[in-house]
Amino acid sequence: MKTNRRLFITGLILISLSTLAALSFWWSVKLEGPVFFEQFRENTSIVRTTPEGYPAFQQVMLPMPFLMDVTDERVIERVIFPEAPWPEDQTRIYYEPGAGLTSFMGTPVGKTTIGRYNFNTLMVSIDLLEAEPFGPVKLTCAELYYANGERETVEIGEIYLSGVELPEGHFEHRSSGGSSDHAYESNFLVEIPMEVLEVKSPLMSKLEALFEIKINGESAAKLKGAKLSEGDSVHTTAVPKGPWEITQQFTVYDLTPVLTYRTTEGEIYSQRLMSIIENQTVYRPENFLDLVRYLRARGVI
Numbered sequence: 505m506k507t508n509r510r511l512f513i514t515g516l517i518l519i520s521l522s523t524l525a526a527l528s529f530w531w532s533v534k535l536e537g538p539v540f541f542e543q544f545r546e547n548t549s550i551v552r553t554t555p556e557g558y559p560a561f562q563q564v565m566l567p568m569p570f571l572m573d574v575t576d577e578r579v580i581e582r583v584i585f586p587e588a589p590w591p592e593d594q595t596r597i598y599y600e601p602g603a604g605l606t607s608f609m610g611t612p613v614g615k616t617t618i619g620r621y622n623f624n625t626l627m628v629s630i631d632l633l634e635a636e637p638f639g640p641v642k643l644t645c646a647e648l649y650y651a652n653g654e655r656e657t658v659e660i661g662e663i664y665l666s667g668v669e670l671p672e673g674h675f676e677h678r679s680s681g682g683s684s685d686h687a688y689e690s691n692f693l694v695e696i697p698m699e700v701l702e703v704k705s706p707l708m709s710k711l712e713a714l715f716e717i718k719i720n721g722e723s724a725a726k727l728k729g730a731k732l733s734e735g736d737s738v739h740t741t742a743v744p745k746g747p748w749e750i751t752q753q754f755t756v757y758d759l760t761p762v763l764t765y766r767t768t769e770g771e772i773y774s775q776r777l778m779s780i781i782e783n784q785t786v787y788r789p790e791n792f793l794d795l796v797r798y799l800r801a802r803g804v805i
Contacts (some may be wrong), residue, residue: 505607511740532794534573547666548760549634567627575620582648587644609724644663661755675692675763694738697731703719717780742780760778762776763776
């Protein structure tokens with residue numbers, strides 16, 4: 505009888521300790537505010553004028569995935585980018601809850617509860633009326649306005665917005681793809697003879713620290729001066745330099761550098777090479793403990 509009683513008491517103690525440990529962990533990972541997954545990407549729009557000579561309307565959509573604590577019931581009603589140069593009467597930057605949140609990257613967009621976090625994707629629409637090329641405009645933070653009147657500023661990484669005139673272009677994008685180990689490759693066909701002048705991106709140095717980026721087997725810097733003939737292929741590869749860290753797993757990477765070249769007639773063109781790096785796994789988080797590891801690595805819990 506005494507043995508059974510001791511076992512019963514020991515069991516109660518173990519259950520109590522386990523419950524306290526679980527509660528302690530649950531509260532230790534609470535978020536005090538929204539955390540936006542960092543993005544390092546370029547977004548390019550085409551600027552042009554109407555037949556009447558007015559700037560043509562362009563709408564840029566920026567999907568911004570984020571986490572909020574399940575106890576945080578605040579509703580984001582508006583988002584602005586303080587670093588954007590456009591005046592309010594020319595560019596409207598806003599968020600309408602529920603607007604256009606059907607799907608993105610083949611995944612349903614809307615609030616999903618993962619452990620004690622709510623995951624959602626904020627779709628921010630930027631209305632541009634620009635007749636001349638601009639940018640790149642660097643965005644690193646966003647101001648959030650809540651329905652209850654509160655506001656705060658959050659970090660978003662580095663998003664570069666550019667406006668270009670529709671180029672003639674002499675590269676044909678043939679294929680691109682990625683693997684589960686975050687290696688990427690793309691292939692382009694050269695349509696006319698040319699000399700490469702430069703391959704440039706504001707994100708190149710940052711992503712070269714994470715990936716071994718090669719264009720026809722050489723670094724982007726070494727491609728300067730290369731002669732390409734009609735029918736040649738341009739093959740790009742990007743391979744991680746080391747193990748994929750948890751912060752990289754939940755970061756959006758999108759590298760689309762601009763290749764500037766001179767034709768045999770002496771004309772200079774620039775064309776953006778798409779899909780050099782495209783890491784979008786952040787839009788499909790599933791594991792609560794992975795999110796905890798990520799948030800701890802970010803230093804927000």
